[in-house]
Amino acid sequence: MKTTKFRKLMVNGINIAYREAGNPEKPTLVLLHGYPASSHQYRKVLDQLSDDYYLIAPDYPGFGDSDFPAPDQYEYTFNNLANTIDDFLEKKGLSSYAIVMQDYGAPIGFRIATKHPERVTAIITQNGNAYEEGLGEGWKLIRELWKDRNEKTESVLLPAFTLEGLKNEYTHGTRNKENINPDSWQLDYLRMSRPNAHKVNLDLWYDYQNNVKLYPRWQKYLRDYQPPLLIVWGKNDVYFPESGAAAFKKDVKNVDYNIYDTGHFAMEEEGEAIIEKIRSFMKKLEK
16 A cells, blocks of 8 residues: 555546555545645655555646646636646545645645535645745745736746756755755756746746735634644745744644744655654544
8 A cells, every 4th residue: 555656537628647645544635736846746755654644646737747738728827726626636535634735735725625624634734825924035026927917027037947946946945955856856847848837837926916815714714613733844935934834823723833944845855754743743633
């Protein structure tokens, strides 16, 4: 059961690729990846937690090994991505699961959680934000795009899609860049080099402002339902600094709060510690 399977499921005409590991009879964790990544970012979790949990890690449309429909065939908004992943979970027959969310996984995961609060057994957030005070300096140029989307505000963001820009996503804020596997940004660069990839990712950055508008709704969900909450956060994240992690304490009474001296993809440098924290957190819920 520890072997990870690499599968695909047709959802509304789109092949959704996903990684699956563990016994379906055990508690389920749905692993939602961030930008510019894929389910590849959860490879350590799938390998190390599949003895105790059933793990499902989908790739969003346009990401990873999932289909990449053209923008005129699929609307690349967070609402639509969340709807697709929600339909994927429905098709998999999953009705009870903890959500592990990182970066883009938060706006997708919180949309699913607010739609199906009765299904969510816990939330585990690794730099998955839900508060305005959690939006760091890294959003400066994207905020300019929100104000006025034009050729200039788009062009200044294009360096983020280069190999060096993608490498920076993984290595900025880490204690030692040599701890980070370069396969991650090399894979992302290949995907970012496909036709329409720049446009699609600019569309998603532009649409991210609609996530911010939903923050109050997600915060209300947290207050009303008090889901068990584990925070495992890289404090040196230029996009989502530690202030975003601390903000959850305003709405959730009991938070398992863990901050690490690393960057945006904390799992890359602190995988062992974070995975053991997830295991102990989930074990407490089972008692």
